[in-house]
Amino acid sequence: MPPAIETVPPVIETRALTKRYGSNTALTSLDLVVQPGTVFGLIGPNGSGKTTTLRILLDIVRPTSGTAVVLGLSPRNGGAALRRRIGYIPGDLRLDGRIRSGTLLRHYAEISAPVPAGRIELLAGRLDLDLSRPVHTLSKGNRQKLGLVQAFMHDPDLLILDEPTSGLDPLVQREFLDLVREARAAGRTVLLSSHVLSEIQQAADVVAVLSLGRVVAQGDVSSLRLNRLRHVRASVSGTGPDVLHGELERAAGLKGTVTAQDGILHIQGTLEGGVDPFIKILAGYRVLDLSVEEPDLEESVLRLYGRPGENQAAPSPDADGRRAQP
Incomplete structure (x- = not known):
């Protein structure tokens, strides 16, 4: 066997x-x-x-x-x-006190798993953290660096x-x-x-x-497909609004409008089919203006997957090829 x-x-x-x-x-x-x-x-x-x-x-x-x-x-x-x-940094990290940053980290090292010699200083250097400063004088960003050092320092x-x-x-x-x-x-x-x-x-x-x-x-x-959703605005000339809107809707998943004003077509909406087909269609026209923006994560999630119980898009395969369950 x-x-x-x-x-x-x-x-x-x-x-x-x-x-x-x-x-x-x-x-x-x-x-x-x-x-x-x-x-x-x-x-x-x-x-x-x-x-x-x-x-x-x-x-x-x-x-x-x-x-x-x-x-x-x-x-x-x-x-x-x-x-x-385990190394942990909370989303609501709260650090305060007159103790110096390096002293606080060495205190954490004494109660956590062993920390290799020089590890605290190495991480602080990489993150540009001044270990000599008292914790209460640190900005939010520097306190976050302090939290990262304590999470990584014992190689969890x-x-x-x-x-x-x-x-x-x-x-x-x-x-x-x-x-x-x-x-x-x-x-x-x-x-x-x-x-x-x-x-x-x-x-x-x-x-x-x-x-x-x-x-x-x-x-x-x-x-x-979270990275496919984009807000777009563009102005082009060279065709009619209905023709261009149909092309963009079919090939690029445009959810929005194409309006005409003074011979110029103004495109505004959201792409659900990716930027590449959108750009390829516009390349056939005279592009006067173009803006492509990534929406925030919350909008991406809710637009593509909805909330549980809503009419969601079909789940994508997971890393093993199985269908993810809602």
Whole structure:
């Protein structure tokens, strides 16, 4: 008989996870599986249940029903030993006090897993964080850097990051993404919750889209079509409005209007079929003006997938080719 194939258990697995706060339901039968060595993106509009999910995984809040397993253990029973294997930055990071930043990080190092010598200083240098400054003098962005250093400094098996780039300038955001890639290359696992679609696009291997406490789609970003939705405005000449509107509607999924004024056609609306066919159609005309904008993440999610119970678009295949369940 051939040798049995050893399967590696997931780093995170939730089954029918539900959380209610009184009459408000934050999560409803949430099923997630996060495999080792991957960056798993968790996205969705405000109130979708992202932060509640992360807090349950860290045993900050307890589920109403359902189960969660993190690194092979129940968050409720894993205790300090489990938490030492996790690096966490909350979405509502609050740091204060007259203690110096470096002193605070060294204090955290004493109560967390061992931190390699020089690791704090190396991370602070990469993120441009002054360790000599008292915490209460730091700007929001610098406090966020401090939170990132404490999350990464002990090289945890699992990083749980809730809106980790809030308040960071673009250069530091780029450095953060490098840290995430390095963690993945070292075999570590990252659960990343973010409102920033471009951040998810650059970092995540698999993405789950949450809406009102349910997974409405799962897969990679391109298969979920979140990056295809665009607001467009353009002015062209060379044809009639009905002809151009029909072309754009059929080939580029234009949801909007084409109006004529003084011989100029004005296009305004939203593309659901991607920018490329839109540009190719316009290339046949004289383009006088053109603007293409990416909508915010909340609009992308709700336009393409709706809210649970609404008439949603068909779910895209997940990373294994299976259909994601709403």
